[in-house]
Amino acid sequence: MTSWIISDLHLSAQRPAVTQAFLHWLEVEVAHAESLYILGDFFEVWVGDDVLNDMQHGAEFLPVVQALRKLSDSGVKLYFMHGNRDFLIGEDFAKASGLQLLTDPTLIQAGNKRILLSHGDALCTDDTAYQQFRSQVRNLQWQRAFLAQSLAARIAFAEQARNQSAQNKAVQPIDIMDVNQSAVEQLVIEYEYPEMLLHGHTHRPDVHALEIDNHRCQRWVLGDWHDTAVVCRLDDDAIQLVTLQLEE
Template structure:
């Protein structure tokens, strides 16, 4: 398993929001607006974004124009109001330090042990734990390689945009041919091993788009964040809020 980073919350805070899988893209303006509204107006002192905030991120040099520039402006404004942190997902693993520094966002390693008040939560995007999807795991190993990333980022922006579009279309086609119940899920044994290594009893992750709560026989609990979509009916957006007394579910779609 990867090394576990640790991040300690400010004990003076009263709430921390955990979200993932917003999949921001220009073709989903209502989803963008819901994300913008939440980051700017949430009652939480911090928002931790656990990957796939963007449907695709092809390099920090894309942040100066168009939709990407709008997203960055939201992050800058929100970071002046509360602490923001970002963990890379399978769609936006190329988010770099330039973007985060420009927007005032902290980086979270995957996985990270969150220590807040008396709680210890292991945070991860979740894709590294979907071990049954061997094809994806091979792809993940390839694109997380520093050499691959350097070669990709050295290409012109237009070429990277075309490649990202082709990969998204291939992914959508692959997923469309499978019933949701057959989509890859987190490996329970691997998740338990990670929790044991972290000396934690709670894991929070996204990636699978299957929001829920899973309790193992030994009492360890795995919370799954939901994806966001306000551009179809019914809208959906499931997140979690960590309070001093524990985790609370947030159904942001019904709270509009």
């Protein structure tokens, strides 16, 4: 059976073509698969599960939730791992969509290979300002206080954070926003040398060969969804990166 692993769709009302391409792909490919893993940044922004109950702001998410629920009800196993854009997705969204939330990282078995899944942002340790922000917003006490604010206030905060992030990216050296090699090695060692580490976040799809303590490993990087998307396909006897053409 086939499983798919994707990340960094950044779905939003401002990019309807990407949402439509994703929904079409679910019907054509994923409907016949065993499972789908979503490794974060599924949405461009997520300010809390209660957005689904808001008539003004929730409408853009409902077709996606309904499509996922349809897949889940048909028997496809759905898994979701938080990204830096949608770390506030919670149990209400998971229940509505029929998916299971995963911790970051999560180790899975594919044939005779152990694959360590991660969103990837925790590995970008050279970006110290982002890591400080990440530590703050992943704190449960901070999240409770944030979710207690009005929906309008949360949306305004998210917009400000996005603008600040765009400004930071414009002036930072590009390598700072990539994974740190030492962080990658430490993670591989911690999980006892899996054959593959697979992540998204950096929008730099590629396959990197690693040798750590005489153990050979590969780091596979998924791509974001823009004009194309680079996803991973797992079959019983093969693992490959697949490029999807996202037609307008």
